[in-house]
Amino acid sequence: MAHPKIGNLAPVFTLKNQNGEKVALKDFRGKKNVVLYFYPKALTPGCTTQACGIRDTAGEFEKLDTVVLGLSPDPEAKLHKFMEKHELNFDLLADEEHKIADKYGCWGLKKFMGREFMGLIRTTFIVGKDGRLLHIMDKFKTKTHHDDVLNWLQENLD
Numbered sequence: 020m021a022h023p024k025i026g027n028l029a030p031v032f033t034l035k036n037q038n039g040e041k042v043a044l045k046d047f048r049g050k051k052n053v054v055l056y057f058y059p060k061a062l063t064p065g066c067t068t069q070a071c072g073i074r075d076t077a078g079e080f081e082k083l084d085t086v087v088l089g090l091s092p093d094p095e096a097k098l099h100k101f102m103e104k105h106e107l108n109f110d111l112l113a114d115e116e117h118k119i120a121d122k123y124g125c126w127g128l129k130k131f132m133g134r135e136f137m138g139l140i141r142t143t144f145i146v147g148k149d150g151r152l153l154h155i156m157d158k159f160k161t162k163t164h165h166d167d168v169l170n171w172l173q174e175n176l177d
Contacts, residue, residue, distance in 0.1 A: 022124040
């Protein structure tokens with residue numbers, strides 16, 4: 020499945036966050052840039068490293084008028100536990116049926132320890148205030164993901 024094209028409107032969605040509250044991409048249109056980062060599984064080492072990096076740089080994202088949303092196929096209860104355990108300060112959205120991951124081209128064949136399976140492919144999308152897709156990141160390290168996103172935002176946003 021292919022990613023949406025840069026310059027096009029980002030696929031819209033409404034999902035529930037870690038507290039069961041509905042969050043829609045359209046809620047941010049005209050107000051903030053949005054970083055959508057898709058991650059495979061809450062409470063795992065790589066995903067925790069990635070989330071904590073974002074948590075620790077929340078002030079930098081705010082200065083750039085940017086909100087971060089994490090999306091995974093985990094249920095709300097697991098997202099709530101992830102948020103509480105690591106004191107995360109941004110919304111995590113439950114895409115249990117991977118419908119949004121499908122729309123964004125992030126659900127596909129993965130290989131791990133010699134086996135192949137369908138799963139979420141770690142990818143980040145940056146959406147502008149007008150709702151258009153500005154950038155796609157699919158090659159990064161979880162340890163430096165937050166810095167990579169911030170650097171792109173600082174270099175490319177007015």
